Amino acid sequence: MKGKPNFSGVIAPVVTPFGEDGAPDVDRFIEHAEWLLENGCTGLAPFGTTSEANSLGLDERMELLEELVDGGVDPAKLMPGTGSCSVADAAILTQHAVDLGCGGVLMLPPFYYKNPSEEGIVRFFADVVDDVGDDRLRIYLYHIPQVAQVGFPLPLIARLKQEFPGTVVGLKDSSGDWANTKAILDAHPDLEIFPGSELFLLQGLRAGAAGCISATANVGARAMRRLVDGWEGPDADKMQEEISAIRLTIQAFPVIPTLKALIAHYREDPGWAEVRPPFVPLPRAEAERAITTLADKHGFRLDFAEAA
Amino acid sequence: MKGKPNFSGVIAPVVTPFGEDGAPDVDRFIEHAEWLLENGCTGLAPFGTTSEANSLGLDERMELLEELVDGGVDPAKLMPGTGSCSVADAAILTQHAVDLGCGGVLMLPPFYYKNPSEEGIVRFFADVVDDVGDDRLRIYLYHIPQVAQVGFPLPLIARLKQEFPGTVVGLKDSSGDWANTKAILDAHPDLEIFPGSELFLLQGLRAGAAGCISATANVGARAMRRLVDGWEGPDADKMQEEISAIRLTIQAFPVIPTLKALIAHYREDPGWAEVRPPFVPLPRAEAERAITTLADKHGFRLDFAEAA
Numbered sequence: 001m002k003g004k005p006n007f008s009g010v011i012a013p014v015v016t017p018f019g020e021d022g023a024p025d026v027d028r029f030i031e032h033a034e035w036l037l038e039n040g041c042t043g044l045a046p047f048g049t050t051s052e053a054n055s056l057g058l059d060e061r062m063e064l065l066e067e068l069v070d071g072g073v074d075p076a077k078l079m080p081g082t083g084s085c086s087v088a089d090a091a092i093l094t095q096h097a098v099d100l101g102c103g104g105v106l107m108l109p110p111f112y113y114k115n116p117s118e119e120g121i122v123r124f125f126a127d128v129v130d131d132v133g134d135d136r137l138r139i140y141l142y143h144i145p146q147v148a149q150v151g152f153p154l155p156l157i158a159r160l161k162q163e164f165p166g167t168v169v170g171l172k173d174s175s176g177d178w179a180n181t182k183a184i185l186d187a188h189p190d191l192e193i194f195p196g197s198e199l200f201l202l203q204g205l206r207a208g209a210a211g212c213i214s215a216t217a218n219v220g221a222r223a224m225r226r227l228v229d230g231w232e233g234p235d236a237d238k239m240q241e242e243i244s245a246i247r248l249t250i251q252a253f254p255v256i257p258t259l260k261a262l263i264a265h266y267r268e269d270p271g272w273a274e275v276r277p278p279f280v281p282l283p284r285a286e287a288e289r290a291i292t293t294l295a296d297k298h299g300f301r302l303d304f305a306e307a308a
Numbered sequence: 309m310k311g312k313p314n315f316s317g318v319i320a321p322v323v324t325p326f327g328e329d330g331a332p333d334v335d336r337f338i339e340h341a342e343w344l345l346e347n348g349c350t351g352l353a354p355f356g357t358t359s360e361a362n363s364l365g366l367d368e369r370m371e372l373l374e375e376l377v378d379g380g381v382d383p384a385k386l387m388p389g390t391g392s393c394s395v396a397d398a399a400i401l402t403q404h405a406v407d408l409g410c411g412g413v414l415m416l417p418p419f420y421y422k423n424p425s426e427e428g429i430v431r432f433f434a435d436v437v438d439d440v441g442d443d444r445l446r447i448y449l450y451h452i453p454q455v456a457q458v459g460f461p462l463p464l465i466a467r468l469k470q471e472f473p474g475t476v477v478g479l480k481d482s483s484g485d486w487a488n489t490k491a492i493l494d495a496h497p498d499l500e501i502f503p504g505s506e507l508f509l510l511q512g513l514r515a516g517a518a519g520c521i522s523a524t525a526n527v528g529a530r531a532m533r534r535l536v537d538g539w540e541g542p543d544a545d546k547m548q549e550e551i552s553a554i555r556l557t558i559q560a561f562p563v564i565p566t567l568k569a570l571i572a573h574y575r576e577d578p579g580w581a582e583v584r585p586p587f588v589p590l591p592r593a594e595a596e597r598a599i600t601t602l603a604d605k606h607g608f609r610l611d612f613a614e615a616a
Contacts, residue, residue: 088368148420
């Protein structure tokens with residue numbers, strides 16, 4: 001049986017805003033993180049795929065995380081991405097997150113070399129765990145095979161859990177393949193499992209998932225939170241339908257530039273729409289189409305006035 | 309017409325040795341680099357795929373490069389890999405290489421996010437070139453789509469050459485697809501083009517390639533150099549046949565662990581065989597089979613006694 005989980009509910013991989021000079025914008029970042037925690041999110045996963053983490057430099061990632069904690073965000077609610085192709089940099093990022101008191105870290109496998117052996121991935125994690133050498137370390141495996149191309153198949157998950165008991169405690173499944181998420185849930189009821197999309201939120205909760213970690217939680221966490229709180233009630237299926245309709249609308253656009261365009265629009269702050277290469281900002285017409293479609297068809301809007 | 313090229317001939321993506329503590333082994337690294345330059349190589353491309361560069365940390369890469377130059381290797385002969393998923397880290401590595409006087413840099417495209425737009429990749433390179441802001445910068449594009457999953461298709465190469473004239477000066481084509489290499493050679497006779505395998509060395513030289521940058525140059529540069537020096541002579545086809553036979557034998561094994569196992573064997577230095585995760589060392593029986601096959605069938609051996 002599971003003990004008290006470290007993380008549950010709705011977790012947003014916080015989008016990373018950039019200033020006019022192209023550097024990460026600390027003020028916008030903290031403001032958005034706090035707004036998320038006040039508007040549905042139970043935790044934050046900065047430096048995920050949605051955060052353009054792999055477009056950030058090693059130092060930029062560490063500085064932003066420090067600013068977030070210094071800015072008052074409870075580090076226990078933070079599950080920063082700390083994966084890297086190299087043991088060396090993964091260990092630096094992970095140690096840094098643990099030192100700041102983060103509740104967990106979300107780790108990609110090393111993703112440059114393709115088709116690594118199971119043994120090679122286990123050794124990678126063994127080296128990181130050994131380098132960090134801290135009992136507080138809690139690792140969430142980040143399975144996103146369509147992007148990283150290197151993933152966590154079921155036998156590897158089992159082996160990592162067995163090799164690092166109490167350290168490897170969960171997984172985010174961003175495969176978009178419910179059958180895979182269900183198989184992991186069935187095999188590992190003792191892990192904290194998060195589907196990577198709210199499309200599977202209700203199915204997930206019914207099957208023992210801890211919640212979801214989803215890109216679109218950056219703009220839609222409130223509705224997801226209502227479902228997390230009410231999934232055993234009579235309105236659950238209807239809530240899931242509404243959540244799914246919005247998700248499907250957003251993911252028909254390039255997700256990261258669209259999330260930023262939505263925030264820019266409702267904050268009346270055009271600078272928010274900036275992205276780093278290899279992404280390009282959403283063309284204005286596309287952004288307007290996304291905003292209008294969501295508003296007209298789904299009554300979707302963001303209310304930043306309610307932020308503290 | 310081409311001016312005097314920055315690089316030509318046989319270039320080895322230097323394998324990176326590790327010490328017992330798992331850290332890069334500077335002494336072995338410099339010794340191997342110098343041996344390569346004395347035994348066929350005209351240049352070195354440290355921190356390529358074969359170098360396990362993406363298993364090294366940002367600081368480790370910069371420290372090793374400094375040690376190489378401090379150790380007496382002519383930086384004009386160095387084309388270090390400085391690509392990264394992030395503009396920030398790519399710019400740091402590239403600036404560092406330029407500051408050390410390196411003749412060029414070999415750059416992967418940002419490879420985490422898949423299917424980037426052409427515009428996104430151009431912006432990535434624009435940001436790196438702008439951040440470095442140094443006229444000495446010479447970029448060689450590193451096309452290895454089967455690993456990076458993000459490559460340099462022909463229209464992108466043309467656009468990068470046009471946007472950064474005199475800065476984007478060459479390309480390594482590790483696709484293993486001669487038709488692609490030939491198409492690039494035909495379209496861009498003004499670029500320094502290097503097939504990523506000596507299997508295409510003679511074909512390449514005949515079609516205008518500058519040489520080759522090949523993993524197996526770590527152990528077979530002398531024979532490749534003889535072909536580069538004698539490709540217009542009567543023995544060229546026979547030389548290519550012998551080179552290809554050795555290459556095909558090596559690449560039937562896991563290449564990086566096998567190259568290290570060969571060096572470890574002939575240096576009588578077992579520590580040379582170490583690799584970093586996600587790679588694992590070649591099992592002893594496999595290593596012996598590689599060594600024996602190469603020696604018995606192809607008369608292949610490494611002579612480190614001749615090193616300075």
